[in-house]
Amino acid sequence: MEGVGVDHLAFERKKSQFDVDAMKVVWAGSRHAFEVNDRISRLVASDPVFHKDNRASLGRKELFKNTLRKASHAWKRIVELRLTEEEANKLRFFIDEPAYTDLHWGMFVPAIKGQGTDEQQKKWLPLATKMQIIGCYAQTELGHGSNVQGLETTATFDEKTDEFIIHSPTLTSSKWWPGGLGKASTHAVVYAKLIINGKEHGVNGFIVQLRSLEDHSPLPGITIGDIGMKFGNGAYNTMDNGVLQFDHVRIPRDQMLMRVLQVTREGKCVQSNVPRQLIYGTMVYVRQTIVSDASNALSRAVCIAVRYSAVRRQFGSQDGGPELQVIDYKTQQSRLFPLLASAYAFRFVGEWLKWLYNDVTQRLQNNDFSTLPEAHACTAGLKSITTSATADAIEECRKLCGGHGYLCSSGLPELFAVYVPACTYEGDNTILLLQVARFLVKTVSQVASGKQPVGTTAYMGRLEHLLQCTCSVRSVEDWLNPSVVLEAFEARAARLSVACAKNISMAANPEDGFAELSADLSEASVAHCQLIIVSKFIEKLQQEIPGGGVKEQLNVLCYIYALSLLHKHSGEFLSTASITAKQAALANELLRSLYTKLRPNAIALVDAFNYTDHYLGSVLGRYDGNVYPNLYAEAWKEPLNDSVVPDGYQEYLKPLLKQQMTSRL
């Protein structure tokens, strides 16, 4: 995307066999999306306030202050340039630094929109969208994360004063983790157990003011702070994840979010006619964005590793010529190219999830809840496997960059540290897989009783066939058939689910059986979700895709994605007899030739992500491949190099070198 100076990777770009500009549009999802991304990312890259220099070596206080500065500048630009909501979101995205505004716009505002009544929205949204208040989302507690129903914070209705009393009865009930809470937020949506007349009514959301709008000091009864350093340099340490305790804090009754459940003046609980299922619709939305983010983070890591693998040379020089580019080693290709393919695969399944969300939303509006369980299971599973795979892939890309990948200037350590929380937030990945498994086991039993499964579980409708079919592959080329690949994945997924269901049914009681078999169940869920991704990639290829050579490249990527999974999970494909050992070997052979096919296009395929050097934030991943002089220059920015002789020499090194202390050594 950059265009000045010598391009050290020009020879690679000349090799490519497809229309990169057309691929950029495919990657972005539409010409419009491409255009917005391109424009906003350049806008951010050219603004000195948004520079990312030395973020890794700043102390926590400077780091946090700098984030406040960027966030306030971002808002200024959003206002000055009169950006649309889409553009503003992109601006925050390309600034590429977690900030309290993420939670304000991404959780606080949506919570009010989704759970507030019309009056509540009318009151609070204008304040929030003008940023006259800053809000966060205070759910997780020190003692409770995944188990939301176990939250200990209480909201007790006081009929005398028409107020709720928000209280933290134990240490473990302290709110803990909410981003933006520690230092920046003035308000929060606080989740607490509703108690009326000594009776519990489940966990609900309450809008609570935390800090004075005059001087930002915490209001009486509120203890608030930052929970301390987190993984990585920079990374999420730009965020003020917070701790919060309430000592009988009173709020007016109308600050409970009452779209679904209302508490009357008399302290009666009244269910509104708004369906509770709406919450699941929101979950589908949030998880869809997480899957898209996975493809962003993964593509970014892959872009860095692919470019650097083309720059880096090691071994293989005969007769004094240049050494071999490490990207030409099969070991490098067999680790790197499946990740490149995964980036595209996650992109397309993320796109499809947008469609799914719209579909679910429309149905909900028509009171059709029939597809909700399937959509919920599907998004839960895809969230789980794409985020886990992406976290692992970023670290793999770092290792593929050899020693230099360990430097912060490679961008990869920070990308890893800032990404990994995605495996835990919005549903711990392990727990999500078990939710999927529960749905799969249920689907198996429903199919047995004649019910037709829908959506991504539709294949279960052909259970009889899938349990006895055999794979027809006899030659390497036979694998180049989407329906053959698909059926192998369907057979594996179906057989694992059915085996689990059978084993559970043999247990003394189903719950114990489910618990005992939970590791197997997780594997069945993964198989099911990988099938979804493979099938959506194949569906994408059945659409028309403009641009010379674009479809051919996507085809190669699709087979690499599917067959590398088949290789990695060959134990399951073989143990379920979905394929034979011979067929696995043929798939492996095909995979090697696909790597060779992909090789000349590797650089262009990461160029198609259209990332600025600013966004990439990596010396190793520079567009122009001019790595070494810039690594060298980067080193001299290190604060420790401010002086030739280090601080501490006089006190701790000189005495050592001079005193000639004698030891027994």
Next chain:
Amino acid sequence: MEGVGVDHLAFERKKSQFDVDAMKVVWAGSRHAFEVNDRISRLVASDPVFHKDNRASLGRKELFKNTLRKASHAWKRIVELRLTEEEANKLRFFIDEPAYTDLHWGMFVPAIKGQGTDEQQKKWLPLATKMQIIGCYAQTELGHGSNVQGLETTATFDEKTDEFIIHSPTLTSSKWWPGGLGKASTHAVVYAKLIINGKEHGVNGFIVQLRSLEDHSPLPGITIGDIGMKFGNGAYNTMDNGVLQFDHVRIPRDQMLMRVLQVTREGKCVQSNVPRQLIYGTMVYVRQTIVSDASNALSRAVCIAVRYSAVRRQFGSQDGGPELQVIDYKTQQSRLFPLLASAYAFRFVGEWLKWLYNDVTQRLQNNDFSTLPEAHACTAGLKSITTSATADAIEECRKLCGGHGYLCSSGLPELFAVYVPACTYEGDNTILLLQVARFLVKTVSQVASGKQPVGTTAYMGRLEHLLQCTCSVRSVEDWLNPSVVLEAFEARAARLSVACAKNISMAANPEDGFAELSADLSEASVAHCQLIIVSKFIEKLQQEIPGGGVKEQLNVLCYIYALSLLHKHSGEFLSTASITAKQAALANELLRSLYTKLRPNAIALVDAFNYTDHYLGSVLGRYDGNVYPNLYAEAWKEPLNDSVVPDGYQEYLKPLLKQQMTSRL
């Protein structure tokens, strides 16, 4: 190991079914080793200078200065207490902070001992062992890591002055990465291409003074600095990994390390009668210590995750009772217990490597080089798979601690960041696996021509049997037989190696075949190395091991280690027909019951590591399990909490909240 206050895990410790004190001795390797570890780790823990508080939030300069302080205090204590070499090493180990002294003692001194002549040792070792000079090991360059023969730094002999001229001819020839180089070292062993009369004589080591012993300023012709921030908070940022360039720096001829190759006054190269193979002996030693370190790092992560999994409760509460400990979930057990088993497995294989090193050394002294290639391949492979597995396992342990594992106060982020370089240094793990593969392929062909393989490849002598044997398991219990497990691992390893050898022989030329199949070859190497670890664990159990219940526990761990590998790599076991799908399912069933057997002993099995809370450095892993109050207390140490209203409020938050800027949103 700690003993004050309430023990929140006492109920867990009461459950254990074996003699923990006896196991502590087994873990340490001997009563003597246990005693030294115990004494020195307590010594370090009780010394306020060695506290690790707030290491994560220090800026780079403070962090580095603090390390200089610790290193100098360590030396003071070593001298004052007249510690032995063993004790001094342990002291540095338990300080648990990478420092320049690691390279001085671990690389600089050994390089002189191993590669210096008697006169050179006599001159330099006293200076080094009294720390009157500080040395580092300058091999890696900006452009060359793994390919040592490709190093570009030159050492040109000038006969006129009887000197070598050390020079960095290119940017990529800059020394880059050496620890201790950037700020602390006064000297280095520099690896450079020896050039005499225009002719190259390979890469050799040279002792070069870098800084003045008077004021620590770099000597003329020497440019030196720190290469900047690396992965993680604290972590390796306590180390001054450096960059170094030479502009025609002259050193006397006698500063080339000449134990193996000598340069005479007349510029003639003379090979000494010391065998070059000695270098491989040193490699065996270094890699053996890396394998032991892997078991240290892994056991530490596992200790934290196991204890916290017993403290943390989530879900599963019926009738308002306490929730379930997360360690009771099968998903948690199936991820965590194999790691616990791996820690013990790596421990014992590390112990065996010490024996191997002694054996090789004795043979070398008798000019017996026959076992060297096997020993070299074996240590290369074990270094590769134990460090890769450990790096992954630390991150897995972090995830097993849920959200709180992401806090620096959990100790896991820093442990991961400080550990991962082990996958790259002393031989990149990918390259090492290919070296093993080369040896395996060679062994296969030698066996075919009648040569008897030795040591860890002895099983290849039974190739004919291993290629056609079938696994006899028919029931779950049948797996509880060491020879059955061993043969399955042998069959898998042998068949993968033979298949690779066959496929290579079908290629147009063997080198191309090897390159093309390198991903498969790596898998064969992993299979071979896992077999070694399993077999050494089994051998350990054939020895007498004192202590009530100790052997029973190790037996359970051994099967968990082997069968969890079998499950993870079932694709290879099945595709080579080493076991059947039914047998894989039986192994899996056994595995689940072994987890249940291990469960009551989990806490005691990590107590057996005998780690102080200081060394663990983790609130989640505290011996007393008193996690929540300490997490809370830890948060308030965060510098950002020095003020209630954050720095930056006036400039960046107040204007936002007050100005009512309007946007299009």
